[in-house]
Amino acid sequence: MKIAILGTGMVGNALGTKLVQVGHEVTMGSRNANNAAAQNWASSLGERAHAATFRAAAAFGELVISCTGGMHSMEALESVGAEPLRNKILIDVSNPLQQDTDGSIILGFCNTDSLGERIQKAFPATRVVKALNTVNCEVMIEPTRVPGDHNLFICGNDAAAKKEVTKYLSEWFGWKAENIIDLGDLTASRGTEMMMPLWMRLFQGVIGHPHFNYHIVRGR
């Protein structure tokens, strides 16, 4: 499968590398075609890995994964434009994190809005699925780093796209389908993006590393 990864950070690297390893052809997109991070990534992985602009990467991919910094995702996608994204599944992995004036990490917008919704609204012909944004990138691609059952949350307005993404998350990364919880339409992105402040506190203040996850335990 031809997959576009938009973003050259930790998340883009982790996802892109794993996808090449499991046999896909991946183009990592960034603002400039000669971005050093993307070129280094591509050259380290051989002929199934490429570097290109956001726009060229998106045009290449049959499926697009958006994992730029969440406060820059809209700008990156606007540089792509609607056509290269038309009818494609776009998996939005990002959280709109920014630094507050006191140095703390906050969301740039939330509660009555979310990045997932903003992308869908700007690209109505694209099948946006919010997924993977509640776990660290090393857990994304290797869920067994965290023992036993634990959950991913998925949401989107296109039921068939969510089904496809659920299947991909199983095939690519080994997530058990029964541990992927479909939260419904894209307004549920608000909820998963708003888990970030607790996640950051658990990471920085309690656990000390990012390899943990939520398991939703159901009672009677």
Add this chain to the structure above:
Amino acid sequence: MKIAILGTGMVGNALGTKLVQVGHEVTMGSRNANNAAAQNWASSLGERAHAATFRAAAAFGELVISCTGGMHSMEALESVGAEPLRNKILIDVSNPLQQDTDGSIILGFCNTDSLGERIQKAFPATRVVKALNTVNCEVMIEPTRVPGDHNLFICGNDAAAKKEVTKYLSEWFGWKAENIIDLGDLTASRGTEMMMPLWMRLFQGVIGHPHFNYHIVRGR
């Protein structure tokens, strides 16, 4: 122990009833001394249960549990005033939920602020501990409704107060101390209050009942 419950809703009822059952003397506070819900609650439970105003209840309690609707908590506490709360532990159980114009449930404030912080700021001589606000009230008082290990989050600026509350949550309701995660200072209230949108979606859209909880699973 003499305990004040501020609020006559589901949460106040559940907590107050359980606390009377395990041997404490509880006054349920409300806006008016002759509030029917509080008086019915008190008369159903016998001589260790009382109804009073917010102010009289808080004055009565050695410890105060704030469980009014989160958008009304500040008003209720302002009607108490600083003196009856001085040096006491106040457990803030509420979330500042309100209905958006489209009928959806949102937070009245979040991200750079939280109810826990607002209470502490308004009552600096009170030992505010945020706890229990991430689970349904029936799970609060009976954690075994949800099988196996699952977590409560606690935060506050007073370490000794958090230790005491952890002990109470074990003694009163049966929470295992090792499942109560101390998130640090009260700014962590932002994170636990911001879990409400996901919680609401899981409740209403996925699980269909409120008896579930989060288990934080740690990996390597």
